[in-house]
Amino acid sequence: MFNVFLVGHLLIVALDTLRDQGFEDPLRKIVEEVSPHVSGFKIGLSLLLEKGLGVISKVKKFSEREVIADLKLADIGDIMITTLKLLASVGVDAIIAHGFIGVSDALDKLIAEAEKYDVNVILVVSMSHRGSEKYIDKHFEELLQDAVQLGVHGVVIPATKPHLITQARRVLGSEVYIYSPGVGVQGAKPGDALCAGADYEIIGRLITTSLKPSSVVKTVKNIQLERVRECRGSL
Amino acid sequence: MFNVFLVGHLLIVALDTLRDQGFEDPLRKIVEEVSPHVSGFKIGLSLLLEKGLGVISKVKKFSEREVIADLKLADIGDIMITTLKLLASVGVDAIIAHGFIGVSDALDKLIAEAEKYDVNVILVVSMSHRGSEKYIDKHFEELLQDAVQLGVHGVVIPATKPHLITQARRVLGSEVYIYSPGVGVQGAKPGDALCAGADYEIIGRLITTSLKPSSVVKTVKNIQLERVRECRGSL
Numbered sequence: 001m002f003n004v005f006l007v008g009h010l011l012i013v014a015l016d017t018l019r020d021q022g023f024e025d026p027l028r029k030i031v032e033e034v035s036p037h038v039s040g041f042k043i044g045l046s047l048l049l050e051k052g053l054g055v056i057s058k059v060k061k062f063s064e065r066e067v068i069a070d071l072k073l074a075d076i077g078d079i080m081i082t083t084l085k086l087l088a089s090v091g092v093d094a095i096i097a098h099g100f101i102g103v104s105d106a107l108d109k110l111i112a113e114a115e116k117y118d119v120n121v122i123l124v125v126s127m128s129h130r131g132s133e134k135y136i137d138k139h140f141e142e143l144l145q146d147a148v149q150l151g152v153h154g155v156v157i158p159a160t161k162p163h164l165i166t167q168a169r170r171v172l173g174s175e176v177y178i179y180s181p182g183v184g185v186q187g188a189k190p191g192d193a194l195c196a197g198a199d200y201e202i203i204g205r206l207i208t209t210s211l212k213p214s215s216v217v218k219t220v221k222n223i224q225l226e227r228v229r230e231c232r233g234s235l
Numbered sequence: 236m237f238n239v240f241l242v243g244h245l246l247i248v249a250l251d252t253l254r255d256q257g258f259e260d261p262l263r264k265i266v267e268e269v270s271p272h273v274s275g276f277k278i279g280l281s282l283l284l285e286k287g288l289g290v291i292s293k294v295k296k297f298s299e300r301e302v303i304a305d306l307k308l309a310d311i312g313d314i315m316i317t318t319l320k321l322l323a324s325v326g327v328d329a330i331i332a333h334g335f336i337g338v339s340d341a342l343d344k345l346i347a348e349a350e351k352y353d354v355n356v357i358l359v360v361s362m363s364h365r366g367s368e369k370y371i372d373k374h375f376e377e378l379l380q381d382a383v384q385l386g387v388h389g390v391v392i393p394a395t396k397p398h399l400i401t402q403a404r405r406v407l408g409s410e411v412y413i414y415s416p417g418v419g420v421q422g423a424k425p426g427d428a429l430c431a432g433a434d435y436e437i438i439g440r441l442i443t444t445s446l447k448p449s450s451v452v453k454t455v456k457n458i459q460l461e462r463v464r465e466c467r468g469s470l
Contacts, residue, residue: 077364131341133337
């Protein structure tokens with residue numbers, strides 16, 4: 001079930017905010033420095049709007065790791081497909097969409113088209129903020145069923161809700177990856193989500209606002225490995 | 236209740252797709268041509284990703300009408316605020332966000348920040364595709380209550396669901412504007428949503444893929460006025 005950990009890394013770096021830390025090219029600096037220690041990069045809407053689609057090609061140029069576009073797509077199928085095609089044209093490996101928009105004429109269309117472009121789809125099935133409990137979390141089990149039936153590559157569940165991660169792992173088996181944001185600034189500790197059953201932890205500001213991104217990544221990695229050894233007995 | 240119609244127009248043009256119709260500058264051509272006959276322009280995610288944020292300043296340059304950024308924001312508050320600030324910096328008048336992400340630490344934060352930048356927030360409370368019935372539409376009444384309590388500028392309800400528009404008008408009174416997409420290619424006829432109680436109909440491809448955008452707009456406008464005269468007795 002956790003074989004992926006034997007060959008890969010447990011960390012995705014969220015490139016939402018790039019503070020001016022005096023680096024000549026902050027994006028290149030961070031990507032090149034942390035790339036050997038991470039599984040991939042998640043690029044958010046604001047960075048894409050600010051820097052343009054070229055930011056994805058740039059990350060792909062400086063790293064061989066996976067690039068996930070986190071636009072939290074939540075539109076009708078045809079509109080999401082237009083966005084998908086733009087993202088595929090710059091080499092994106094995966095996109096994140098909301099499970100909440102439903103399957104018919106939305107996620108079904110997106111996923112069928114994404115397969116043609118060899119782009120993975122990752123569904124948001126819960127979020128870290130309190131408001132997520134009002135509507136999204138009430139449909140958590142149904143959203144997991146949608147994920148299984150759609151055969152998506154992965155789901156997003158926040159590290160701050162380890163009980164939902166554990167529940168999801170039981171429903172999803174080992175076929176669907178669990179990506180877990182909310183580690184660091186949002187409150188969860190490295191390893192919390194992994195011990196609950198997640199495949200990857202996503203960390204953003206803790207790394208991207210640091211003067212030494214690679215040392216933060218190495219520290220996080222060590223904590224993750226130690227925690228996983230403790231909670232699973234072994235790797 | 237419908238006083239707005241005496242002074243304004245009933246149409247918003249969705250600039251999602253700009254086909255190459257041989258115009259030197261298709262965006263400028265469409266915006267300048269239709270501007271005298273419409274209330275505003277709605278700019279979608281794909282156009283923003285393709286052309287960059289400058290597309291908003293450009294529309295503002297060629298028209299005095301309102302510009303709505305339709306990114307269907309659906310993230311935690313802090314992340315949406317980063318996007319809001321970028322959009323405000325290029326002069327956007329309104330943004331569209333999803334009601335289903337909930338209020339606490341999401342919409343409450345976004346709306347408080349949007350007020351500082353004098354940007355209106357419009358909430359999606361129903362969508363036109365079939366999948367919308369699975370989750371979103373089940374919470375329609377609660378989403379309307381959120382809209383009232385948050386004091387949003389407007390809500391989005393598709394023209395293909397006139398019964399929901401009528402229900403929303405009763406709940407929202409005249410304080411919250413109802414924007415209605417889905418007219419044209421998606422199936423509803425001009426005037427359908429207005430007669431149900433909407434303030435604005437949003438039309439995209441029917442106009443933006445036409446060789447004569449202004450004649451399409453004038454035709455739509457005439458149909459709208461005729462329908463509204465019929466269904467409301469008078470303007």
